[in-house]
Amino acid sequence: MSELRDKYAIIGTGKSRLGRVEGVSALGLLEDAMKQALDEAGLTNKDIDGIVCRGPDDIYSHHQLMGQRLGINARFSTTLDNGGASQILAVTLAVMAIQAGLATTVLCGYGRDSWSRTNVGKDKKQTDKRQEPNLIPPAQRPREHGPEFGYFGAVAPHAFGARRHMFEYGTTREDFAAIAIAFREHATRNPEAVMRKPLTLEDYMAARLIVDPFGLYDCSLVSDGAGAVVVTSMERARSLKSRPVAIKGFGTFNNTKGWFVDDHMVSTAAAESAQQAYRMAGLGPKDVDCAQIYDCFTYMVLTQLEDYGFCKKGEGGAFARSGALKLDGELPVNTSGGQLSEAHVEGMLQIVEGARQLQGVYAPDRQVPGAEIALISGHGGNTVCHSTLILGKA
Amino acid sequence: MSDYSKPIPVPSIESKPYWEGVRAHKLLVPRCDDCGHAWFPPSRLCPNCNSSTFTWTQSSGRGKVFSYVVFHRVYHPGFTGEVPYVVALIELEEGPRLLSNIVGIAPEMVACDMPVRVVFEDITETMTLPKFAAAEPR
Numbered sequence: 001m002s003e004l005r006d007k008y009a010i011i012g013t014g015k016s017r018l019g020r021v022e023g024v025s026a027l028g029l030l031e032d033a034m035k036q037a038l039d040e041a042g043l044t045n046k047d048i049d050g051i052v053c054r055g056p057d058d059i060y061s062h063h064q065l066m067g068q069r070l071g072i073n074a075r076f077s078t079t080l081d082n083g084g085a086s087q088i089l090a091v092t093l094a095v096m097a098i099q100a101g102l103a104t105t106v107l108c109g110y111g112r113d114s115w116s117r118t119n120v121g122k123d124k125k126q127t128d129k130r131q132e133p134n135l136i137p138p139a140q141r142p143r144e145h146g147p148e149f150g151y152f153g154a155v156a157p158h159a160f161g162a163r164r165h166m167f168e169y170g171t172t173r174e175d176f177a178a179i180a181i182a183f184r185e186h187a188t189r190n191p192e193a194v195m196r197k198p199l200t201l202e203d204y205m206a207a208r209l210i211v212d213p214f215g216l217y218d219c220s221l222v223s224d225g226a227g228a229v230v231v232t233s234m235e236r237a238r239s240l241k242s243r244p245v246a247i248k249g250f251g252t253f254n255n256t257k258g259w260f261v262d263d264h265m266v267s268t269a270a271a272e273s274a275q276q277a278y279r280m281a282g283l284g285p286k287d288v289d290c291a292q293i294y295d296c297f298t299y300m301v302l303t304q305l306e307d308y309g310f311c312k313k314g315e316g317g318a319f320a321r322s323g324a325l326k327l328d329g330e331l332p333v334n335t336s337g338g339q340l341s342e343a344h345v346e347g348m349l350q351i352v353e354g355a356r357q358l359q360g361v362y363a364p365d366r367q368v369p370g371a372e373i374a375l376i377s378g379h380g381g382n383t384v385c386h387s388t389l390i391l392g393k394a
Numbered sequence: 395m396s397d398y399s400k401p402i403p404v405p406s407i408e409s410k411p412y413w414e415g416v417r418a419h420k421l422l423v424p425r426c427d428d429c430g431h432a433w434f435p436p437s438r439l440c441p442n443c444n445s446s447t448f449t450w451t452q453s454s455g456r457g458k459v460f461s462y463v464v465f466h467r468v469y470h471p472g473f474t475g476e477v478p479y480v481v482a483l484i485e486l487e488e489g490p491r492l493l494s495n496i497v498g499i500a501p502e503m504v505a506c507d508m509p510v511r512v513v514f515e516d517i518t519e520t521m522t523l524p525k526f527a528a529a530e531p532r
Contacts, residue, residue, distance in 0.1 A: 143403065144409060145409075147401040148523055149481050150465055150470065151481045152470060153469055155467075160463055164506060167505075208466065209464070210467045211463045211466065211467065212464035212465075212478070265461065
């Protein structure tokens with residue numbers, strides 16, 4: 001795949017308003033983000049011939065609805081189904097489609113209204129029956145081997161991994177706290193972030209437990225929001241007025257045998273995905289200037305730091321506590337605040353953040369100085385899908 | 395038992411024999427006739443060699459806690475009075491891992507790799523759940 005290195009580019013990025021956004025649907029938020037990405041790329045809907053996107057799990061044929069709303073007849077158009085790994089996969093698929101001659105300029109994005117739909121039950125005046133306080137559509141909820149034991153939600157599977165990692169490697173909640181605190185510190189510099197109040201170790205330890213070993217601050221936010229990027233060839237990018245970011249490498253791997261099988265919960269699919277992406281980019285972990293790592297829960301960052309080779313297996317906790325993840329550290333991670341503190345848009349904002357760090361658009365207190373290589377990760381599905389994107393300054 | 399307020403399992407086509415076994419206080423897992431691999435949850439093909447012939451085999455009911463979590467948040471009204479409660483991933487001696495509860499000891503006494511054995515809890519006239527209790531190592 002190294003022959004594709006630097007041949008494709010992200011030429012525009014967009015973000016909707018984030019957090020609690022009333023009066024805008026999940027599709028509407030994505031319209032906002034896609035429009036911003038088009039504007040930044042110096043393009044219009046007439047220039048787009050590919051759509052790869054995703055939204056809430058109960059929106060069927062999501063890409064068709066986006067094409068309708070933006071007024072695009074697409075040559076290549078589809079919706080993805082790999083959870084938080086889908087967004088990087090959208091960029092990957094865009095490259096593959098362009099390489100195959102199926103499209104030239106592809107709009108990728110993800111939008112959700114998770115805050116609005118899960119908080120609807122608390123407002124008695126809201127009677128829209130299509131909405132209910134659960135992000136999983138009813139037909140997709142497990143009916144055996146889980147709920148009868150009180151096993152619900154996305155926190156628990158990740159907490160299982162965290163517990164086993166603590167047992168095997170001596171990882172502690174203080175290690176998880178270092179991750180949450182570093183990302184919060186970044187969020188204080190980001191005016192778009194939802195959680196901007198500094199977090200201390202005392203705050204972390206005093207917070208209520210959700211599913212032990214995870215407390216409140218180990219868990220990402222429930223957000224309304226959307227992000228989008230435009231992908232095209234580097235050749236075409238050079239002819240536009242945009243500031244392109246080079247796609248240097250990508251990878252994906254899925255531990256589809258299951259999260260509970262083998263050692264998957266302590267050594268994740270990130271390891272294989274990383275190797276593919278590093279090989280394609282001709283780079284290794286030491287070359288990465290900033291990383292935007294999928295942080296649905298603190299522990300998922302810790303294990304990925306190890307799986308990506310930023311430190312050895314079992315040393316993720318010490319690495320996080322060393323201060324390495326901070327903006328002035330050895331490896332600035334989740335420089336926007338991430339999903340733990342900016343907003344949780346299933347990894348889409350991580351792509352936007354990585355690209356913008358390389359474009360160098362931020363004020364000095366928020367910018368990784370001299371950033372040339374950004375690594376972005378996506379994780380999800382039933383906790384087993386993983387994708388990696390390595391971007392470079394063009 | 396009629397006031398049972400927690401979710402009651404809805405067996406699938408593949409898992410029906412498993413639940414019938416549990417009802418008879420037997421923990422049955424599919425075991426491949428060709429390669430001997432045992433797995434869970436039940437499905438038609440052996441996930442190891444994809445053979446389509448397997449036999450429902452009774453597990454010893456002994457195993458260890460591979461990992462566990464303690465629910466403090468109530469996700470379902472049936473568990474309102476139960477928090478904090480333990481959900482564990484049990485690794486059976488025969489290999490498969492399955493979710494269950496640890497009963498009979500306080501959450502803070504549960505640990506990874508601790509030995510456990512199955513105990514059966516009849517929750518309705520027709521449904522039984524396999525739960526696990528601390529066991530002596532062997």
